[in-house]
Amino acid sequence: EPEVTQTPSHQVTQMGQEVILRCVPISNHLYFYWYRQILGQKVEFLVSFYNNEISEKSEIFDDQFSVERPDGSNFTLKIRSTKLEDSAMYFCASSEGQGIHGYTFGSGTRLTVV
């Protein structure tokens, strides 16, 4: 069964450093998303991406965050200057059509900022 692949599975970084989280969505999917889940809290929407541009972003997704689809297979989330409160699981998701028909999530990247 096709799956969304995320790397790395766990990343530890120092506060203030830049990190790039990587995702390979399902190959025929056109809509891409990033969500995060702080330990013990809800899964929260960060950003959606379609046709090479951001279609929607949440209040969490401020200027320190950016997304990119650098080639035909990868989808990345960059955090420019990490803060302690950025520590969370980050999930990439993709869907063939618009998300109302269901997403497929990756297994996540656990980001720990020290």
Add this chain to the structure above:
Amino acid sequence: EDQVTQSPEALRLQEGESSSLNCSYTVSGLRGLFWYRQDPGKGPEFLFTLYSAGEEKEKERLKATLTKKESFLHITAPKPEDSATYLCAVPPNTDKLIFGTGTRLQVFP
């Protein structure tokens, strides 16, 4: 404000003891309701989408139902491998999903 509330927060069942999880929602216009399963340290795994009141869907020991204000996930004769957190989510008037906090289910042999 669009909101999703799940109850109970945690549920402990004996193997074979059937029960139901609740998801209540307030959204401006329901375009679907999703149930996901999440294992520790993993991403949400899609279970069901329900689109209209009265709709029901089944998968193995799970059955999801939808009314105008809430959804139920019924678990019949659960097994230990059904232990997980079950998440409910709705897309309001956009493409994003709003998740509830989940119900953490533990099934003991």
